[in-house]
Amino acid sequence: MSQENFSDVVVMMTRKSQYRFSLKRTATSLAVSSLFCAPVFAQETPVQTDTVVVTGIKASLSKAQNIKRNAEQIVDAIVADDIGKLPDSNVAEALQRITGVQISRNRGEGDRVQIRGLSQTQTLFNGRSIFTAGKERGLSFQDVPAELLAGADVYKTPTADQVEGGIGGVIDLRTRRPFDFSGYKVAATLKATEADFAKKDNIEGSVLLSNRWNTDIGEFGALLSVSKQKRNYRSDTQELGAPAQLADGSGIYAPTGSWTAYELGSRDRTGVSATLQYRPSKEFEFYLDTAYTELKTKTDTYGFFASPFWANYNASTNSGQLWPKGAVTAPNNLFQSGTFWGASMSTSGYIGDNETTTSQLALGGSWKSGNWKIKSELSHTNSDFSRLYQEVRLGTWTNNPAFTFDLGTATPSAYPVLGNASDLTTPSQYWADKGLYFRQKNDGHETVWRLDAEKGIDTAFITRLRGGLRLSDRTAASAEINTINDIFSSSATGAVAGASTGLATQIGVIPYNNLLSGAGAGVFPKQWLSVMNLDWLRDPATSRAALGLSVPGFDAAQTFDYSEKTRAAYGVADFESNFLGKNLTGNLGLRLVNTRSQRSYNQVSGSVVTAQTKSRDENDLLPSLNVRMDLSDKLVARIAASKVVTRPNFDQLTPSLSLNANDKTGYIGNPDLGTLSANQFDTSLEYYISDSDHVYGAAFYKKVDGFIQTSMQSLVYGGSTYNVNTPRNGDNGQIQGMELGYQGFFTHLPGVFKGLGLQANYTLVESSAPGPLGGQKTQLEGLSKNSYNLIGMYDDQKLSLRLAYNYRDNYIAGTQNYYTSNGAKIAQTPVYMKAYGMLDAYISYAISKNLKLAFEANNLTKTVRRSYYSIDNMPRGVYVDDRRFALSLHLDM
Template sequence: MRLKHFYLITAATTVMSAVVMATPVRAQDTPAPAASDTPDKEATSGQSEIVVTGVRASLMSAQQRKRDASQIVDSIVAEDIGKLPDQSTTDALQRVTGVQIERDYGEGSTVYVRGLSQVETTLNGREIFTAQGARGLNLQDIPAELLSGIDVYKSPSANLIEGGLGGLIDLRTRRPLDFNKLTISGTVKGTYADLAKELTPTVSGLIADKWETGAGEIGALLSVSYQERKFRSDLISTGTPGSSTTIIPGRTVIAPNGAYDVTPMGDRRRLGIDGMLQWKPSANLELYVEGHYAKFINLNDNYGASVSLGGLTAEPGAQVAPNGDVVKATYLNAPVSVLSYAYDTRDRMIQFAGGAKWTSGPLSLAADVSYTHATGTVVFNSGFTGATIPRFTADTTTFVPSANANGYDLLSQANTSIDFLLYQGTRNKADQFAAKLDGSYDLGGGFLHSIDFGLRYADRTAQSNQYSFFLFSGASATTAPSILAPNPASDFFARSSQGTPLLGNYLVIPVPLLRDHLSEVQSALGFASTPPANGPLAYYRVSEKTTTLYGMLRFGSADSIVDGNIGLRYVHTQENLNGNRTLSGGGVGPISVNSSYDDFLPSVNVRFNFTDKLKLRLAASKAVTRPNFSDLSPTLTLNSVQLNGSAGNPDLKPLKADQLDASLEYYFSRTGSIYVAAFYKKVRNFISIEPSVETYDGITYTISRPANNQGGTIKGLEVGYQQFFDFLPGPLSGLGAQANFTLVDSSTTSSIIGQTTPLQGLSKYTYNLVGIYEKYGVSARVAYNWRSTYFDSTYLFNGVGQPSYRRGYGWLAASLSYDVTPHVTISLEGNNLTRVIRRSYYNDLDTRPHETQVDDRQIMFGVRFKL
């Protein structure tokens, strides 16, 4: 109710301010024109034209986009064709205030904007997505070399596509009519990963041109990028703690129920292709067609060992911390399960679009029609061997937890059994047809600038098929020696400066056999080749149709003290879900859920231009996002090894938020600014993951299911600064700096009974420090990103939900390039230079380590040219 009052008050204040304050600003305070996202030249008042390129040009353009925007926006602009400031899209986004990222094997993955992962993703203003059960795009799928820039919209306006509680991320590719002449550019780069000990290529190229013809201006562009990256990540996971009476006779202590070590070794490949044709037959008409293709392949070989410790007795002398946690003990007759598995992901997305832009007098219209098709598969092919270790020592007192078999030979076939084979997989597909018409009518030279209006229709489907196949053997390893080999990742954590003795030498079924020669593995074990089968819970299909109307009034002009927009976006959603679900009385039955709802999303963005350099922005809005398709899915997936599983919830409701934003910005030079922003979000129907104990076929599993909770609040503060120190003498004038800090305080009801927790995956504090040097053809950059401890996951402690926290850590990257000629640049870059070890703890207690992980240090070197 208070926010509803705020909307009314803000609207009234805006109109009153317009009457009182709509007087011209002094001539010297007239805002500068918007900069191109590929600025080659910039004129200075009273001086001859000077060339601005590289980092300066990108910072200048990004700053100008923020400065001229009608709402709160942060931008990243490529330094040159094929050159974002960071190696990946997600790594570049982590430099933006208010943005945090999760890391996946040393590479940015999930993106959070102002504390929320519910972020709408668009490509050139068009909705784009990955077919892996989520609504948005896996930003890892898009090669960074294809992008000219990224805009992060933190306060919405009525003309932006709904769906982002945190914000909207728009990826921008280049357009052929932006080039003045035939342009050919390319990049060749090699990347070395020091844990994987592999060198891989990155190649990208662009060709663009435009022609003046008798039929008007025509432009064409083709851009291609291919990346390959090898990686390795060593991970130690200590089992969940629980009460035990068997370790120390007569005493109840708290001990981990197991230990798990695994080494993922992977090969990631990205292919991206962009093509576009533009035709301007006249000054007031433009026609275009464009196509985008992205393919992402992640082939992941995993080798690990899982030791079960629950209920085991131990030798005398177990070390116990003052809080009752067992931190070191030698267990007797510990069963170990050695696993090797292929965990392969393949994403493919293709989008075709066409449209027109037309202007006649005060009226402008823009029509766009698009079709997007995406597929995604996940394959989990695994083989398990087993053994029983007479004396197994687990020690968590060291920085890197260690495990020791005390001389027991796990490389002996006689000591090893072949337990079972497990195949699981998912095939996803998503399609969307979308059409929109946007219009703007210029009201003349008054304070009320223009009326924008539009409509959009989208028809989207998402479907998923899952399969699972299990073959139990139990044979001795001596019966099938041809399918066994020593663990190729036996140097587990050996490259870490904190290396400790661990379980590493054991027999495995090589992953290449499990991936490409399953029939041979099955034959060696005496099984017939049987294809995996779908179960009744393996399929779901969601159909979703949205119809959108919006109207927005723009007010103010270039010489007004107050400008901005006020609008309303109306969205009608129809949704149908079909699949099967488990019944309360047992068994499986069909389910069909139909829903229809309406959302009215008002927004107000007001900018006060106190001077050309000093600006205050205020915004208020409502936002909505729908649950991920996989969260709605009734499917149930069980892991019979770790005795856990996951399922969806077809009854989930959309998430809704009321939002307030403010930003005070001071631009003291073309590349220099300082700003402070504050925000507040009140969210309803947050989705949290709730663990529960369930029994299927006589086996008890811990099942994680999503559920709407009561909601929560997110509030925060952002501070940012950037500058080149041009006033310094000589070579020092090439120095520059960027720095920003974000504080996000969140509170939400939780699946953890009786507790209110921060949002999962959200650090309270983050900061970025970037040092820059650019002069005499040399460009250097050192960037450090740090985030504080955050709530990472939940676990069951004696049947009661408890939190696990990941400790804060920093990430260091650097780059150095030199312009050999005006057209050729050589570069050297490094990522994860300190090879940081990331750690998490149950209940954030030092005596309860959860995960300890180290990723590759990456070194890149290459050459870039432009003709």
């Protein structure tokens, strides 16, 4: 390929589209193949290692099955073609297809990942640890585009040579290397996407270039893979305020308010992976791996908030209470509908922009001779995260001081009783209220050196001995500022009371009036006044000056620096024997980890902020056993036992503040917080029907020590009182469950029907853990007891189809304050997300041997997610997201 042609490809893949298009119209001709020419260098006889060549669904399933079947532990895998065959925009969405994996969603995209009910997973990138800078330890899976991967392995049980830190499991994300291919390789995708709710179209794409050469001084390989995504979205929300007892003494609970919002945003995701490999002889091999991911999100939100839970009627006796205006409908003492005195209302216009970058560089090599193999690697990971949030809030009122709830409608009704139909779009009904500013900056670094050695042993029982060292030095730092200020100007003369001239010019009627369309009938405000050009808020110096405010710096009380050095050593003995006439193999290992941490922070005591430093030294001894028995040439049984450990997040270990000036809540860590550990036992039975078909079942049990709970306390800071949560180690808990799965093609069917196939898996997870509120034991937060995947497939020489349905039942999504005794006391209640499923589809047609046209769709069912409070099962949230469609052209040669 000439340098000019390669430049053309990169420019075409990354240039922002200058025009809009519709997937409903005929797709523009995408003449990609003409940009590639024959390889410059002739190839010598190649080493055949084509592990990622796309040759159809059946071939990809066969590769994933081989990983599972040949592994020394319990593992599930997906390979590149699996990821590419479903509309997965990021790694989290790709992983949801794996048995035992559950994901949460954020604005329609996959977000957090759990394995068998636990979010404390260890994430690896080509076998080495990777993370996203922040208060947590792990990787934000939505940062990584799915196209960048060759595959992903989810290890349910550990071996002693794997990095510690995941009591849920270990996820290893694998990228491609040049020696994976037999020679020259070019692959490219150009994709047109559409989000139907946002009514936005985008162009995105990916390209992979790889080659290898034989020379007089050895064999060289080079690979470059680039993925670029730009996706717009719209997410509509309704959330009802936490329950409170009515002030009439009935004991009935009703919502305290309602928040409705249009959220419009974009995700700009970039992934780059590059590798050099060098094999000077058959004994030695060296590599240089580099990877870079970047996720930029921009969010514009227009919101409306109203609450009758305020000082009204008679402030001296009814302050902060919920007073009905007339009769309340409450069958069986469960609130359904009613009107209340007064409505404290405001509108919000705000931006929330995030930027995350993560880079990794690794230099390594290996030596093999006889029964010996030695590997060593030095790597460095760097990650940065920044967030800017700025909001302008306007107060508003109506000529009729009453507010109505009706929870009997499909979408709960929550609306002010208007004096005039135009109350919420009339400037004279508004005043300038608050200005909010939040900024956060995190950075993290880790340098790791590891050495691994193994030697084959020719004995009657022990077949191989392995051992190694791993030294790591990781740092994490965080800084925040969170402020709220009055912006009413007594000298202002415009229609919006108190709005300075600079602010008044930004205010208008929001350009949307179809809130929560598709969520079902209900009555709630759909249009109001707000700051119109939210980009104005992306320049804090200008916008805050117009509000009469300055841009604040970071708050010393909301910063911390954390340093952690670990020293790990392990030993593993692989064994093989004959037991009851069956072949028995496995490994027995022990990993010893020493962790030395130091945290620097500013501790708040009343109005005094004092710099503090605290150190800690911990040791962990982690045994593991994995045993496999071949009951026949098709039937494999496994058992595993191990101890695993993970450490709390950085903010949990560092008593610096994290404050929300809006609702006067906060979080402060606990430097004496202990680790979480689990003793676990696993077993599985796998029957391999053919090269691509199998059925399996697994059962697991985890006894977890040191579950983290939170307790609430009051803290006075900066003249304001905050309700602050603090973590502590609670009681022990346990998790148990089972997994069932099948994949296969119905080759016994006649003719074209032989291409039909099915993937199906089901996970049952039961947990008994101390609740996040410190009370009785309950299910783990974020855990669905039941989840399953059903994927119908069709694959022949040219046509490939997949229809995938992913389901999970209800789960605890978080906790919320609620009000007892007519508002005199505050307690906390779990918030549950209702069960939901999503249907995705993929169809591709091979135009030629090297060119394929594909169409994909996400969320065909237009799933509306809903949540509720545990108090009287009262509705809490309604969330409506886009359906996504894409038309793409794939080149593979």
